[in-house]
Amino acid sequence: MLIAETQAPVSSATQLRMSDLISALSYALDLTEGQPMGHAVKCCLLSMRLADILNLSVQDKCDLYYATLLKDAGCSSNAARMYEILGGDERKAKQEVKSTDWTKVSFEGLEYLLRNVMPGRSRLERVFAIASVATNRDAQTRELIDLRCDRGAQIAKKIGFSESTTAAIYSLDEHWNGRGFPAGRKAQDIPLFSRIMNLCQTLELFVTLNGVSDGFQVLRDRSGSWFDPQLVRAVVELEKDTELWNLVEQDRVREAVMEMEPISVSLYADEAKLDNVCEAFANIIDIKSPYTHSHSRGVTSIAVAICQRLALPEDQVTLVRRAALLHDIGKLSLPNNILDKAGKLTAAEWETVRLHPYYTQRILERIRGFQDLAFLASSHHERLDGSGYFRNLRAAQISPGARAIAVADVYDALSSKRPYRGALAKGEVFKIMAADVPHALDGDCFAALKSLDLTNSN
Ligand SMILES: [Fe+2]
């Protein structure tokens, strides 16, 4: 369980439920993992149904519920390294790694490498790269999964989830036969929740790809190798549950999963917890690329300082702080071969980049009471003269808070190292920004920025 003091009466209409917050944010983790949005939520639905069959206690169900929603919390931490190893779209590779039995040296494994290592590069470069990936496969797989598991568990812990939730996330990729990662744990030595989650995520993936009967066939095929045979026997009763599989197909699946939260321990996000979750997700966003390792936190501290200089009301400053922490959550949809690209982006790549505030809006707007925050966060690339993206808003539609975040965002981006240039000095950054003031960037926010002590901003 999270913490007892965050519990509140279920009838409380104004409070934000943790299940609402975390299930919505899990859509961002799906994007990073190369999965369709809703993957983690559907896994959670399946894990709760399996928990019912297994007669788990309410407390166990609660721990499993949040572990499943946050199972991919560490996914952004290995994205840059995966791009470094494969040289291609790491999200596509991550998607395929789940549908391929990568523990076997097989034709299937070779096909995976052919599709994902340095696509678009010369034949010779690809042959060398594939040989290197194949030779170092075990060590690299261990490194990548270790990064992911460790980071995911740390994030869940930072948010305040229990030891069994964090342990379940850490051992998600272990296999019943001991050939999984990161520790090669075997059978009952693998935490039960990890065994349930691994089974449910594979079932969800194959049901989405090829239908219900194929999903269950994969479970039977991998029973005793990937999966606990007892769990496979227990879960088969869901195969004929047409109501369940209809629900999985529907848009309201997230609402259904929110309703399934083990109710006697229903968790609420008070102000401090909400800040904690925003900070944890800012971390997930920043760690995706070595070039943005402190971007969300940097933008947040500058935007808040600008708002305070402009004497905005306290509640607006709080909104700006949370929006700034989450402003680039849509960037989790971008592959690292675009994010970390050393050269000029192609027109198509640039179009993909321009979509990230749209995803920020789509992820955050699902949360009850987050409409203002979603709009604010997703407006950070808008410009006063309508030249920004993705809505091409104009001055009258851009709030003071959004203007402050935009100025802070440009400052932090220019004064940080990028794949194609070094970090720029403060004077040079101000000179570049001044050319956009006041027609594109707000003059008051820019003046406030220049008055700040920016020595520790990044
Ligand atoms: Fe952005």
Ligand SMILES: [Fe+2]
């Ligand atoms: Fe940004």
